[in-house]
Each structure stands twice: as C-alpha cells, then as structure tokens.
Amino acid sequence: MATFGLIEYSDASPEVRAVYDDIMATRKTDWVNNFWKALAHDPAALKRAWETAKQVMGAGALDPLTKEMIYVAVSMSNQCDYCVASHIAGARSKGMTDEQLKELIAVVGFANANNRIVAGYQVEIDERFKP
Amino acid sequence: MATFGLIEYSDASPEVRAVYDDIMATRKTDWVNNFWKALAHDPAALKRAWETAKQVMGAGALDPLTKEMIYVAVSMSNQCDYCVASHIAGARSKGMTDEQLKELIAVVGFANANNRIVAGYQVEIDERFKP
Amino acid sequence: MATFGLIEYSDASPEVRAVYDDIMATRKTDWVNNFWKALAHDPAALKRAWETAKQVMGAGALDPLTKEMIYVAVSMSNQCDYCVASHIAGARSKGMTDEQLKELIAVVGFANANNRIVAGYQVEIDERFKP
Amino acid sequence: MATFGLIEYSDASPEVRAVYDDIMATRKTDWVNNFWKALAHDPAALKRAWETAKQVMGAGALDPLTKEMIYVAVSMSNQCDYCVASHIAGARSKGMTDEQLKELIAVVGFANANNRIVAGYQVEIDERFKP
Amino acid sequence: MATFGLIEYSDASPEVRAVYDDIMATRKTDWVNNFWKALAHDPAALKRAWETAKQVMGAGALDPLTKEMIYVAVSMSNQCDYCVASHIAGARSKGMTDEQLKELIAVVGFANANNRIVAGYQVEIDERFKP
Amino acid sequence: MATFGLIEYSDASPEVRAVYDDIMATRKTDWVNNFWKALAHDPAALKRAWETAKQVMGAGALDPLTKEMIYVAVSMSNQCDYCVASHIAGARSKGMTDEQLKELIAVVGFANANNRIVAGYQVEIDERFKP
Numbered sequence: 001m002a003t004f005g006l007i008e009y010s011d012a013s014p015e016v017r018a019v020y021d022d023i024m025a026t027r028k029t030d031w032v033n034n035f036w037k038a039l040a041h042d043p044a045a046l047k048r049a050w051e052t053a054k055q056v057m058g059a060g061a062l063d064p065l066t067k068e069m070i071y072v073a074v075s076m077s078n079q080c081d082y083c084v085a086s087h088i089a090g091a092r093s094k095g096m097t098d099e100q101l102k103e104l105i106a107v108v109g110f111a112n113a114n115n116r117i118v119a120g121y122q123v124e125i126d127e128r129f130k131p
Numbered sequence: 132m133a134t135f136g137l138i139e140y141s142d143a144s145p146e147v148r149a150v151y152d153d154i155m156a157t158r159k160t161d162w163v164n165n166f167w168k169a170l171a172h173d174p175a176a177l178k179r180a181w182e183t184a185k186q187v188m189g190a191g192a193l194d195p196l197t198k199e200m201i202y203v204a205v206s207m208s209n210q211c212d213y214c215v216a217s218h219i220a221g222a223r224s225k226g227m228t229d230e231q232l233k234e235l236i237a238v239v240g241f242a243n244a245n246n247r248i249v250a251g252y253q254v255e256i257d258e259r260f261k262p
Numbered sequence: 263m264a265t266f267g268l269i270e271y272s273d274a275s276p277e278v279r280a281v282y283d284d285i286m287a288t289r290k291t292d293w294v295n296n297f298w299k300a301l302a303h304d305p306a307a308l309k310r311a312w313e314t315a316k317q318v319m320g321a322g323a324l325d326p327l328t329k330e331m332i333y334v335a336v337s338m339s340n341q342c343d344y345c346v347a348s349h350i351a352g353a354r355s356k357g358m359t360d361e362q363l364k365e366l367i368a369v370v371g372f373a374n375a376n377n378r379i380v381a382g383y384q385v386e387i388d389e390r391f392k393p
Numbered sequence: 394m395a396t397f398g399l400i401e402y403s404d405a406s407p408e409v410r411a412v413y414d415d416i417m418a419t420r421k422t423d424w425v426n427n428f429w430k431a432l433a434h435d436p437a438a439l440k441r442a443w444e445t446a447k448q449v450m451g452a453g454a455l456d457p458l459t460k461e462m463i464y465v466a467v468s469m470s471n472q473c474d475y476c477v478a479s480h481i482a483g484a485r486s487k488g489m490t491d492e493q494l495k496e497l498i499a500v501v502g503f504a505n506a507n508n509r510i511v512a513g514y515q516v517e518i519d520e521r522f523k524p
Numbered sequence: 525m526a527t528f529g530l531i532e533y534s535d536a537s538p539e540v541r542a543v544y545d546d547i548m549a550t551r552k553t554d555w556v557n558n559f560w561k562a563l564a565h566d567p568a569a570l571k572r573a574w575e576t577a578k579q580v581m582g583a584g585a586l587d588p589l590t591k592e593m594i595y596v597a598v599s600m601s602n603q604c605d606y607c608v609a610s611h612i613a614g615a616r617s618k619g620m621t622d623e624q625l626k627e628l629i630a631v632v633g634f635a636n637a638n639n640r641i642v643a644g645y646q647v648e649i650d651e652r653f654k655p
Numbered sequence: 656m657a658t659f660g661l662i663e664y665s666d667a668s669p670e671v672r673a674v675y676d677d678i679m680a681t682r683k684t685d686w687v688n689n690f691w692k693a694l695a696h697d698p699a700a701l702k703r704a705w706e707t708a709k710q711v712m713g714a715g716a717l718d719p720l721t722k723e724m725i726y727v728a729v730s731m732s733n734q735c736d737y738c739v740a741s742h743i744a745g746a747r748s749k750g751m752t753d754e755q756l757k758e759l760i761a762v763v764g765f766a767n768a769n770n771r772i773v774a775g776y777q778v779e780i781d782e783r784f785k786p
Contacts, residue, residue, distance in 0.1 A: 001255045034257050035248075035254050038253075042368065069197070070200065071242040075242060076643040078243065079640075083242070083249055086260050102700065103187075103193045109637035110202075114180065115205065117176075118211055121170060124132045128220070131397075135786075173629070175710060176630050210473060236379055237379075243374040243375050243378045247338045247374045248368075251371075264517060266514070296517060297510075306579060324462075329496070333500060339470045340470060342511055344522075345511055368448075372446070373471075374471065377471045381473065383428075384394055384431075386394045465775075470771055472774055495565060501772075502775075512732075513739065514760065526778050557784070558779060580765045584758050586724075594728045599766060607773055610781070635725070635729035643735065645694060645696075647737050650689050653741050
C-alpha cells in the first residue's frame, strides 16, 4: 500500500531509473526498497532525498553505522514503523550487532523518559550549558 | 525555575547526597546539574534515574559517546531544550567534536523529514524488512 | 477494530443518527466513515466534534481545501495513519490534485527537518520575529 | 544564543555569503534570519537547506502562501517556537491575514485533538480510504 | 508575548467579556489567564474552547482532579511549557499534592520510555489486547 | 512480529523466568504479554523495566488505576498503538469503566488541541504560573 502506488524499475522513467541505479550501485545490492519506489512519483523529491542521503548518511566525522543508529533512534521517537524496520535493516547491513541495537533501544527509552521528566519538573538550563 | 525548586547539596538528605556524590565521582567533576537537583524532590526517582544512567549510558557494545549522541538526537526530535543543551555538553565532555555534532544534526533533520514523507506516501514495510 | 466497536446507522440512537444524517447531507454522500462510528459511543463528543468540524473546516478566510491540506500535514507530523488516509481522501474530494499532495508532503518533510535542526543549533528567535 | 554562535555576513566565507546573498535577493530584503546564520557553521547543510527551500517552498501546484501556512501548522504541532515565530512572519510577508492565521490555528488544534481521539478509539482505516 | 497580544477585560467585546465572566465565576477567581486572553482574538474559538472545557474537564465518570492530571501528562509529553505550568497550577487548585505530582511525572516518564522501547522491539499487539 | 522475536517461558533463562514469574504473581494471571517477551532479549532491561513498573505504577499518592489512565493518555499522544491497546486492557483490569475511558479520551483530545493552540498564539506563561 502507498498513496500513489510503487514505481517498479520496469515502469520507471530514465530520470527515476538513474536514481534507482545509483541506489543499487552505492548499496551494492540488486533491489530498491519501497520508500524510494513511493517517492519516485515526485522525481525531484526522489533525487533530492537520495542526494541528501549520500551527503548526510555517508562517512564523515561520524561513521555510517553511527549515523544509521541515530536514524533508528529518531524513528523510534517518532513512532515511524516503516523507518524503524528499514533502518534497523540498514544498520545491520553496516555491521550493527544485536547487542548494539539493544543498547540503542535502552538509550532511546531513557532519553524519552527524561525529556518528559524535565518538562514536568520545569528544569531551567544550567548557566554552564547555555551556548 | 523548577516545579519544586532545586535541592542544593547543602540542603540535601543523606540519601540524596549519596547520589550527588556518586554523580560527581563518576563524572570526575565537582558539581551537579539542575536535572538532578530538581529530581531530588523524589529521592526514589533520583536514585532510579541515576542507576539507569549508569547502566544504560556507560560503555558496553556501544561506547559512551555514541550513546550521548543518540540521546541528543532523541532530545532534538522531542524539542526538549534542556536536554539538548545538557547532552550536547555531555557529549562534548566525552570527546564529541563540532564536526561530529553538525553531522549528527544533519542526520536528525534528514530522519525527521523522511519519517513524515513515509507517512504521507503511506509506505508499506518491505517484506525483507519485516522482523 | 475499534475500542468499543463501530456504531452503524441501523443501531444508532436518534441523537447519533441526527449527526450521521448531518454528516451525510453536508458531505453530499451516503456513508459515514469509521471515525464517527467509533466516536458515536460518546454522543456528546460526537456532536461536539462534528459541530467543531463544521465551524473550523468550512469556508472562511481559508478555503476548505487549504484546511484539509493543513489537516493532512498535521496528521503526517503526528504519524496518525488513519488521519492521513482519511484526510487525503477528504482533500481529494475537495479537489486536491496529485501534484498538490506531493508538494504538500515535500513541505511537511522540509518543515520537520528544520524544526529539529533549529533545536540542534539552539537558534534564538530574531528580535523581528518576536510577537 | 546558538550552539556554535551566529555567523554574520561580515565574518562569512565567500561560499556562505553567496547563500546569504541569494536569500536576500530572493526575499527582496536586506537581512538574513538567525536560522541561516546558525546553520552557516555547516556550509554544505546551509546550501542544501536553501536549495531545498527554493525548490519546495516556491510556487508550484501550491502557492507559496499555502506552503508557508503548512509549515506553520507543522511547527505548531512540533512545538518549535522559533519555527512558529519565523514562519508566521514569513506567511505574513506573503500576504497571510490575521483571520487566516486564526483559522489555521483552529484547524491545527482540531487535527491534533482528532489524531489522538483516533488513537484512543483505535479506529481502523475504512476500506475506501486505503490507498 | 503572544501572536496578536492579549485582550484584557477592559478592552474586551461583550461577547468576550461573557466568556471571561463565566471563567471567573466557574473557577471562583477574579482573573483570567493568558491562554484565554490570547485566544480571545478569535471569539468563536474562545467560546468553543471554554464550552468544551466545561464539558470535558468537569466532574463526570472521572473527577476534575484526575482530568487535570491527565492534561498535565499530555502537556509534558508534548513539551508545551505553558500548558505544563498552567495545568500544574490548575491541578493544585483542585487539590493535587506534591506527592501526587511527583508520581504523575514518574508515570509519564515511564510511559514515554516504554512507548519507544515498543517501537524499537517492534512489538505486535497481543491477540487478547485487540479490540 | 518483533525485532528479535518473543521469548516464551519455556525458552527463557532462569533470570528471565524469575521476572515472568513475578509479573504473573503480581498481576494474578497466568500469562505474560508480548512487551515483556520482546524485552526479554535484554534481561537487564527487562528487570529494570519491571522493577520500575512495580515502583512507579503501584499504589502510592495516586492509585494504580489513575496511573494506568495517565499511561494510556501518554500512549495516545505518542501514537503508540501497542501501548494504547495493552494499557487500556490494564486499566480495565484495574476497574476502568467505559465511561471513564471515553472521558479520558476526550481530555486527551482537548489537551492536544490546546497544546498546539498555545504554540500558535505564542502564549507567554503567566507570572502566577511560574514555578
């Protein structure tokens, strides 16, 4: 299910195929997941998201696995089931172990609890923490 | 400002002081930030949060810096200003560089965008991603 | 599935039927969607929500289509699958084109990214923007 | 206040200045707001956000004012104070009247209420609404 | 600060004054808080919100204090500082003790943690829990 | 479905079984719901969550039913379907009536609306509400 359906490779325009090809080449895989096939209905958005993915999720001061784990943490906080499932897969493909994922989940739970405890106690920012 | 005010060390019960002492010893510092001073009005919650912090945020399959960065990512997604400020400070004290923080922010922005794009396109989970 | 089940027209009290009748007359349709059938278990809430819908979602300084699109944008940000699906349908019935929906989704993604980037950079409100 | 401070035009690199210049030219104004000055610490992110802004927020199937209002609606739902303040200003500069803003706020409140009422009643998606 | 400013009693229309009078009479107090003074710029919304408040927040199957505490819990989860501050005050005026508030905050923290842990472990609803 | 699958009693380690036994004894029931069976893959997290549950959700200044209802309210606001379903069941087992649940849902809806209306009107905290 998807708002406009999914665009398979065989039905894709050359513009969309070029992105699919780059996704598969970059990920060294022979398939494209539903997110991109849904987004392909807006080729400019597809291209923008994929270019951003390459810039933002690739190696830099943070390694790609850490970035995938941050992505999972955000998706858990936002209750995006698709994003949790797909980026757990993405993180595993980059080497995330089960132990790492369990620790990640524990941190996300802890942060979410404390974010609201701070709201309830109306805690003011310490002078030393102000930017 | 805080719902019940902040409990300073000099006014704290022995039970609360024990937690403050452990926080300072663990962090190798001589002060305690407002979160703990606000939470100290509920000593059982203070103790529980601190024990959880030691279990969850310490070294394990993930290193403490990665955990702090995940905490920052969650706090950004939840718009908790206090938590963002205090855990950026925490991550920096564990070695986070400016470049790492900028990349973290970029990943959090990207994930938040895509979490909602998935909702708009009503993307179904790929069979391969189902647990 | 619904917490208390769905109340069909044939099983509805006169009070609930009056709301269903008004929904169908206002929308020029012969059916009522699940949201109202679930909410009908609380007839006062049903009436209140429907009266508010007529006041808030109807033509005013903003046209009904713009309001439906705002509703979709909020529902995407809140990850409410039911609301996204039903209000995309509502917006389409008011004339939303596929191109408009794709642009809407892109704006919602962009806003969600920037909302968190602002949190990460801890950006202070410009003097000119203060109310 | 901002995590890395704000980069003023006079201190900006040519790369950042080019973006600032384009922002001011596009908006027909002589200043740049804090969001961009904070983000300028990550020039690639600055450029990416600004290019996306031009693609996503400009005229298309939806007019720029509608897009600004959608942005405000999302920012309200996410409790991003900066974003609410800055994009109310942006929408006003594009012609949003006070009456329109009040109606927008009413729709956002209504949608947020119903998003959670749906969760409480666990309403299943109507067959007709499934994509 | 407020988007359109605050409407004081002396400047209010008869329609708005009638609501203010009812708020003060119902609450047995001689002042009106900023929420209503801001919302008064949209008199229909003001009246609707106040009528809903009387229907929803008053005594019923749940007592008014429990309802105020639920309101605080939601506001903490949504990071609405104004709402947390004003409804803690409201709950206290209805008899909430400090001990009750501390327990409330602890429950909200725990629920927020578990909501995300559920997302991370992708837990499926037990058959017995399905409505 | 669950990220690591569900650990049934017959496959559980003594450590996990001890928690399951305590859950069943405390709840006077002969089964354990999926949340715990999923979390059992991280025995330390399982034990921590269960110990916290006993501390936080049991009788105190607030009764267990009120706490369950607060939990449901938070889960609705966070769109956690599993948590809504399981804690509605939990609240019912503690005596929540249908009328109470309907009023709870109405309060959660109202609070969620107002939380965002406050954001849109940018309402400043009244002096009297500041802690």
